Amino acid sequence: MKKRKLIGLATMGVIASLTLAACGGGGGKKEKGGSGNGETETADISKFPIKTTNEDEAIEGGTLEAAMAMDTTFQGLFDPAFNEDAYDSRFMEVSHETLFGFDEHFMIDDSGVATFKLDREAKKGTIQLVKDAKWSDGQPVVAEDIIQPYLIIGHKDYAGVRYGAQFENIVGMTEYHEGKTEDVAGIKKIDDKTVEIEFKEVNPGLEMADGDGGIWQFAMPAHIFKDLPVKDMESSDPVRKNIVTFGPYKMSKIVRGEAVEYTPNEYYYQGKPKLDKIIIRQTPTDSIVEAMKSKKYDMIISMPTDNYSAYKDIEGYELLGRGELAYTYIGFKLGKWDTKAKRVAYDPESKMANKSLRQAMAYAIDNKAIGDKFYNGLRTAANTLVPPVLGDFHAEEVKGYVDQDVDKANKLLDEAGYKDTDGDGLREDPNGEKLEIKFASMSGGEVAQPMAEYYMDQWKEIGLDVKLTTGRLIDFQSFYDKLKNDDPEIDIYQAAWSISVNPSQVALFGPIASFNYTRFEDDKNTELLEAMDSEEAFDTERRIEIFHEWQEYAAEEAFAIPTLYRNELLPVSARVKNFDWNHAPNGRFWYPVELTAEER
Structure with missing residues (x-):
């Protein structure tokens, strides 16, 4: 899913600032790390350009080689009807095109097919x-x-x-x-x-x-x-091997676990694109900086921001930056998916069903510190499940759990009956039974392990016994398989959404949404979600009011705790020309791209 766009120019605020920014690698400053004693360099996303600045004369054709920074194997479900993760979606950006074009407010216009x-x-x-x-x-x-x-x-x-x-x-x-x-x-x-x-x-x-x-x-x-x-269909060649599209390039060779190669679609309605070939290789995140230093790639897609300081000054690349249509959150498993009825089956007796328990776990953590210390300021503490990139629909006034409050966390647990009855320093549940909470978190990147450990340490500080599901971090694909199938070893989980430009939350948290991995449902939630997409919501002001009311309600219920809003960086070789990474107007990056030198 992708992020929605809002009414008015507020939604485009981040994008506009990026478009007008000066060239270069982006400004930064030294700040004290919130969760440690050392200094961390924080970056200002508004200082990064959104388009390549290369104006040299283009060569004819050429091969652009890109890396997809990832620590798993891409699934290779190359049709949007079957695709389920952001990696496959990014592979498809080169070859797949939407039917509709859209304007700077993400409203459908006449510019598409x-x-x-x-x-x-x-x-x-x-x-x-x-x-x-x-x-x-x-x-x-x-x-x-x-x-x-x-x-x-x-x-x-x-x-x-x-x-x-x-x-x-x-x-x-x-x-x-x-x-x-x-x-x-x-x-x-x-x-x-x-x-x-x-x-x-x-x-x-x-x-x-x-x-x-x-x-x-x-x-x-x-x-x-x-x-x-x-x-x-999901296992068929037209979805996995022989992909037919009407975008500027076609997938000419797919080697699962390695790479996808693209060649021009000779029938493309705007004319033949300029490059002879594009190759995108999946590449482990721990080797991506060395690959940049050796000029192995023209572009690094899905570049980690946790090691920004290691690559920010590498010569031969321009760093593009933008606000990401995504956020990170901690979800609580509160039921299962009813496969027969094809809807959420909320369980009010589930381990994490006590709202005070969920709120306490939210207050125990310091996401401001995580954003600065682990992500160089390129991720910021989140207050609601609707990010600021959606403009007026984002409820800035909702406090959420941005401010850490350990005392309040302890008080909530005490009042809810979660007390240490055997003197081991860990709380039992209100029935006096041992309480062990299984936490699922993904592997990948340099900070995945220390961040998961930070969360567990903070929860231990308020007397909660939290252990990793499987005893270790989980591979991306396995992680989402476990979530989708309601693995009983998951009580809470840390995940992320790549969201849509339509701010409606029905597809993520509705009662018949399979993406509703928390499996939370109640009448008030459903009422507000339905109101978002009702006839009355054509009145923009009323729709904004509904969204703000839902965000306040979601924060109170805490079935999912937003943790970080995200910005993203894209290292692009100095020989790449005409690459525009703007979310608007169309996000069709690849057709005009050219190269200006035979080698990097």
């Missing part, structure tokens, strides 16, 4: 192809390709994570999902270039450049997928 027009009174939306796009196999993009992903995601045999409230809002989708009909009644082909979708209710998110609102952003080649059994 297709347009979307919403008739609020009729509760219908019209998608029309306005450019003669072709798939990388030469077939034209047609109306059937727009309809195809709805038929897959909504199918009863679909095993992915995209089906949810936004799809059920389409007339006839529930009946189709239950296998009662062969087609979705509310989706109609008007002609070869036009599709009409009828909704049960309309909401502001429908007009935003994001799939969470109900309009799926991607087409799928129906001439390839229409005859494949849905249950077999």
Whole structure:
């Protein structure tokens, strides 16, 4: 998922400051580390450029080599209907393109392959192809390709994570999902270039450049997928090996666990792109700095910020920076996913169901110190589950758990009946039973282990016995497999979301959202989530009020504690030209990119 954009220019504040920033590696200053005695260099994200400044004359063609900094193996699910993690999404940025373009406020405009027009009174939306796009196999993009992903995601045999409230809002989708009909009644082909979708209710998110609102952003080649059994698609060649797209480049070679190679899509509607080839190799984070020093790559995607000081001055690279559409959080497992009903099954008797316990664990930690000490100021303490990059929708006035308060944490536990009854320094639960809390956290990067240990040490300070699930940090893919399958050895977990530009939280915390890994549900939460996407929410001021009310409520319930808002850096070789990393207007980075020298 990606982050939503807000009403007004507030949402673009970070992006605008980056665009206007001076060139160079970014400014920084020395500050005392909050969780240690040494000094830590903190960086100011507003000092980094968002576009490459290279103006040299371009060479013809050339191969751009990039690294994907990661400590796991990419899954290789290269279709948005099946993709589940940010690494695959970043591989797809080169080759996959959305149907819709969008403006600086992330509202759908006329700049893409297709347009979307919403008739609020009729509760219908019209998608029309306005450019003669072709798939990388030469077939034209047609109306059937727009309809195809709805038929897959909504199918009863679909095993992915995209089906949810936004799809059920389409007339006839529930009946189709239950296998009662062969087609979705509310989706109609008007002609070869036009599709009409009828909704049960309309909401502001429908007009935003994001799939969470109900309009799926991607087409799928129906001439390839229409005859494949849905249950077999996730493991099929069109998803994993032979990828057909209509973006500027096509995936010409995929070696899982190693690299993806791209060559120009000769049928691209804007014309053939400039590079002969792009190669992105997965590369361990512990070797990425040495790779930069030896000029092994033109670009480092998903560059860690925890070791910023080790690479900030390496010659031959320009550091681009921007606010990341992402945040880190600590979630509490409060139930399971009901696979039969396909919805959250909240358990009010679960180990972590006591709100005072969750709040106490939040007050015990100092995320300001973590942001400075572990991330050089490139991550900052988070107060709500809606980041500031979403502008007015972010509730700055909500205090949350930004300020550490150990005394308050202890008081909450005492009053809730969590007391040390046997004198070992660790609290028992209110029934006097031993309380052991299993904490799942991911491996990767230099600070993963010390940060997990910091959290556990802080929780021990308030008398809680917290141990790592499996006894060690967990690989990225295994971690999310355990979360998705509600591993009983997970009581709390540290994870991160890459979020959408539509601020609606339904797809992350709603009762039928499979991404709701906390499995929390109650009437008030559902009421507020539904209000975000209601008819009344077309009034921008009212929608903002609803979002602020939900953030206050979510902070009180503490089913998920936001810990850090994130900024990201992208080292780019000095020979790369015309790379614009701005989230807006379209985020289509790769088509205009050129090289200005044969070698780095």
